[in-house]
Amino acid sequence: MSDNLPLTPTPLHDWHVAHGGRMVGFAGWSMPVQYTSIVEEHQATRSTVGLFDISHMGRVLVDGPDATTFLDSLLTRSVADMKPHQIRYSLICNEQGGILDDILAYRIVLKEGDPPGLGMVVNASNREKIVAWLQSQVGGHDVEIRDVTAVYSMIALQGPKAIELLDPLTPFELTSMRYYTGQLMEMTGVDCFVSRTGYTGEDGCEIICDADKVVGIWEQLAELADKVGGRAVGLAARDTLRLEAGMPLYGHELSESINPVEAGLDFAINLHNRDFVGKEALVEYRKNGQHRVRVGLQLEGRRVAREGCRLLRGGSEIGVVTSGTFSPSFERPIAMGYVKDTSAALGTSLTVDIRGKEHSATVVPLPFYQRGN
Amino acid sequence: MSPEDLLFAKTHEWVAVAEENGAKVATLGLSAFAIEALTDLVYIDLPAVGRQVEAEQPFCEVESVKAVSDIYSPVEGEVIAVNDALPDALEILGSDPYGAGWIAKIKITDEAGLSNLMDHAAYQEQCK
Known part of the structure; x- marks a missing residue:
């Protein structure tokens, strides 16, 4: 809990403190580890909904004419064949095939008719490392890498009632949204990027919006959640939820000294007709077994x-x-x-x-x- | 028991010292503050009766969903009783921390450790 560096508050910090959040340092951020009971927060997410502040997650945009080929040369799964609105879990490896991070890659359509852009959500603990890695790999690519973590905020509503709670708040028919897709839409009158993704093993959405707009959305969602027995959930229950769902966590199951094959993440490797940093090492790992x-x-x-x-x-x-x-x-x-x-x-x-x-x-x-x- | 009548260790144990059959016995538990901070208790590992304990050394542990925590004996002595009801009813620790939530009784062989304990007011100050 004691950290030498000052911790960065998320835009929801005051709300957390006012609602009993026990704030701890996590990857340089001040985050609520729990509000009341970890078990109750966990069960609320499994039975109704849990509301999570995940503003600490790193948000990075990659623009420019070479954005696709650039990311395609770094991610273990293809970016080039991602359809507009599609989101894909992928890894970033070093030359030795060690995992630098596990990430979500987003094909974002800002405006209908515009060419899609690319975004990534990376682990908070790896954000600076990954941004530096991306920059070091640019070479002759014409790209612009922007760390927009502080510009936006990110929250998640997860649980069996999440979609039905969110659906009336947006003109978009959320129930028809496919898993691992996301798009811009108005939610409670605010421009949001909403995706059907999460880290709990439940159905639900993750919502990215301007940092100065998030408190209003959060408060409305907290009120709606409360009506169905849901609640705000801290990092501790986020961890028990993801662990039950068998999802690896960087710094625990994943690190630079672990390769994706032994991590059981074969599904997140695509070697077919493409080249990327770490590919040769992964070919060897696959051939030699783990x-x-x-x-x-x-x-x-x-x-x-x-x-x-x-x-x-x-x-x-x-x-x-x-x-x-x-x-x-x-x-x-x-x-x-x-x-x-x-x-x-x-x-x-x-x-x-x-x-x-x-x-x-x-x-x-x-x-x-x-x-x- | 009222917390105002108890002594507290900086590691959040409470202690009540009484004469029992001519010996000084320390009854020990965990403070309400500690139980509240731990939350979601799932397990307690009680020491064996007869075990010799040293002052300010761990002799028992309590586990929550989030972490495991040691419980320290403030005094040197011998464990003469443990609260066998706790492992199957950990909620007692929270509902009655200074009474039914007692954890162990230690027959004191060296009470030097008692001088390091705080009264309730000083302990409250530490927990701020």
């Missing part, structure tokens, strides 16, 4: 295996926990970690060393939680 694999773990008892706990099998160390929590949905400890490929089969029994005591764990399928349709 020596370690990201797995889901279910534990006996109620003690939580947290990041850094050693995983053992037959007395030898075969892996490590990268994220762990007590799952509010299943009321038992769950974790993700990396294990040797020979210990990654579903059902494999392991032990986990939690502060010097060994506990039983089993390799289980990811995700832990999948929403019903």
Whole structure:
């Protein structure tokens, strides 16, 4: 919580504080870790809606005639074939195939008839690194890279009731919006970029708008959420939600010393007829198989295996926990970690060393939680 | 028990010292402030009765959804009782932190650690 550098408040900072938000430092931002109970915030998102301030996420625009070929040369999935309004999860790797960040790439149509532009949302903790990386890779490309994180704010409404709550606030028929698409629309009279994306395992939207307009939208959404039993949700429940949904988090499951193949993110690699930084390394990783694999773990008892706990099998160390929590949905400890490929089969029994005591764990399928349709 | 009658450690334990069968016994729990800060408790690892504990050393842990926290003994001594009701009813820690939410009783063999404890007013000051 104590950070040497002053923390950057989001435009919603005063609202968070006024509503009991416990503010903590996260990637240089002052963010609410929780307002009341993590379990209640988690359950609200699973059963109705949760409202999240995600203004800390990095927002970067790439413009110019070479924007598409430029990003295509850096992202593990193609950008060139993205349709207008489409959003695509992708990775940015270094030459060695190590993951620099996992991101969303956006084909944004600012005005009907205009050529689409490109945007990215990157992890808060990686924003400066990625902007510097993009700049270092420009070479002969005619592009303009703009870090617009501070210009805009970003919030998410997630949960089974999210779309029906948002739909009346905009002339656009949100229910017809496809997953992983997004577009500009008016919401409560404010110009917003709304996308059907999220990081909770639930249906819902993420909304980007001018930083000075976000408080009004947030207040309306908080009021609507309250009427259906929903509420504002802090970073702690955002973490339990994404962990149940089996989603990796940079700095935990992903880092520069982990490659996308062992991270189980094969779906986010497209080697076909294209070249990008890290491609040769990824070709090798695919050919040689992985020596370690990201797995889901279910534990006996109620003690939580947290990041850094050693995983053992037959007395030898075969892996490590990268994220762990007590799952509010299943009321038992769950974790993700990396294990040797020979210990990654579903059902494999392991032990986990939690502060010097060994506990039983089993390799289980990811995700832990999948929403019903 | 009223918090005004208790002593508090900077690590958020409360202590009540009383004579029991000719020995000085410290009853210990966690402050309301600590329970409120932890929230979403999921697990408590109680020490074994008979365990020797050292002053200002962890001897038990409590886990919330977010993190695990050590509980420190303010005194040197022997654990003579633990609150067996807690593991299955962690909510007692929050509903009655200074009464039914007691965690352990320690028969004091060296009470030097008691001099490092604060009264309730000083502890309240620390929690601001």
